[in-house]
Amino acid sequence: MEPVEIILLGSGGGRWVTIKQARYTGGIRLHNGIRLHIDPGPGALVRTYQFGLDPMKIDGVITSHCHPDHYTDAEVLIEAMTHGMTKKRGFLVANKTVLESVEGFGGPAISKYHQNLPKTKILMESGQKAKLENLEIEATPAKHSEPKTIGLKFYTSQGIVSSIFDSEYFNSLSEPYVGSKVLFLAVMRPFADRIPFHLCTEDAAKIIKEAKPELAVLTHFGMKMILQNPAKQAQWVEKETGSKTIAAEDGMVIKIDKEITISKVTPQKKLNFF
Numbered sequence: 514m515e516p517v518e519i520i521l522l523g524s525g526g527g528r529w530v531t532i533k534q535a536r537y538t539g540g541i542r543l544h545n546g547i548r549l550h551i552d553p554g555p556g557a558l559v560r561t562y563q564f565g566l567d568p569m570k571i572d573g574v575i576t577s578h579c580h581p582d583h584y585t586d587a588e589v590l591i592e593a594m595t596h597g598m599t600k601k602r603g604f605l606v607a608n609k610t611v612l613e614s615v616e617g618f619g620g621p622a623i624s625k626y627h628q629n630l631p632k633t634k635i636l637m638e639s640g641q642k643a644k645l646e647n648l649e650i651e652a653t654p655a656k657h658s659e660p661k662t663i664g665l666k667f668y669t670s671q672g673i674v675s676s677i678f679d680s681e682y683f684n685s686l687s688e689p690y691v692g693s694k695v696l697f698l699a700v701m702r703p704f705a706d707r708i709p710f711h712l713c714t715e716d717a718a719k720i721i722k723e724a725k726p727e728l729a730v731l732t733h734f735g736m737k738m739i740l741q742n743p744a745k746q747a748q749w750v751e752k753e754t755g756s757k758t759i760a761a762e763d764g765m766v767i768k769i770d771k772e773i774t775i776s777k778v779t780p781q782k783k784l785n786f787f
């Protein structure tokens with residue numbers, strides 16, 4: 514069975530961390546035979562090279578919602594995926610606001626021209642499933658300021674990898690994620706420092722207690738979270754929930770094979786072009 518490799522090209526989120534690049538905002542690369550670039554925020558292209566990856570070797574670009582820290586580099590990655598627009602190849606998966614527009618909430622965030630470059634374009638709404646080659650994905654509900662925001666489940670050959678990209682806590686939020694091997698949670702704020710439409714550490718603990726993933730990964734940190742040391746927040750969650758919980762770091766690599774192993778790539782200062 515093909516192992517799963519997940520490379521975090523960023524662990525930051527929200528306005529200030531994105532503007533200052535206090536943590537990177539390049540999104541996630543997920544490889545399981547197929548290679549996907551998920552939520553490519555500002556810097557995604559450059560971080561790809563910095564962490565030793567090739568942007569032309571992706572088979573899909575996925576964008577969960579229409580906020581800049583989730584979509585800005587999508588067009589240039591589509592250009593890379595289609596080998597400089599010379600080949601009609603790959604998947605573009607995104608929500609309604611990103612592909613069309615939703616009154617008052619922006620969009621489209623990817624030009625119609627770029628939307629037509631990939632071989633397959635899929636508009637995902639909560640509850641829908643799609644197949645990207647051999648990999649099935651499912652969109653899950655979220656409650657976020659961008660109303661069409663989705664979460665995602667990836668039915669990989671090594672189990673379910675899930676991600677809450679941005680949402681506030683609500684009853685039943687955790688339900689779709691029960692049975693996940695790895696669950697990513699966008700945790701903007703530390704402790705019980707709750708703001709609308711986002712998770713804080715305490716919310717994350719509630720979700721993890723309910724969903725019981727084999728590994729929980731806190732990520733998408735806002736400035737207040739970074740100042741409180743996300744690793745310490747993750748330790749608290751682990752103690753509170755009894756589930757293994759880690760804080761994402763830029764360049765972290767999570768490999769799922771017979772077991773889950775975690776390592777880290779150091780970013781290269783001089784970019785390696787292929």
Ligand SMILES: [Zn+2]
Pocket residue numbers: 578580657659679
């Ligand atoms: Zn957002």
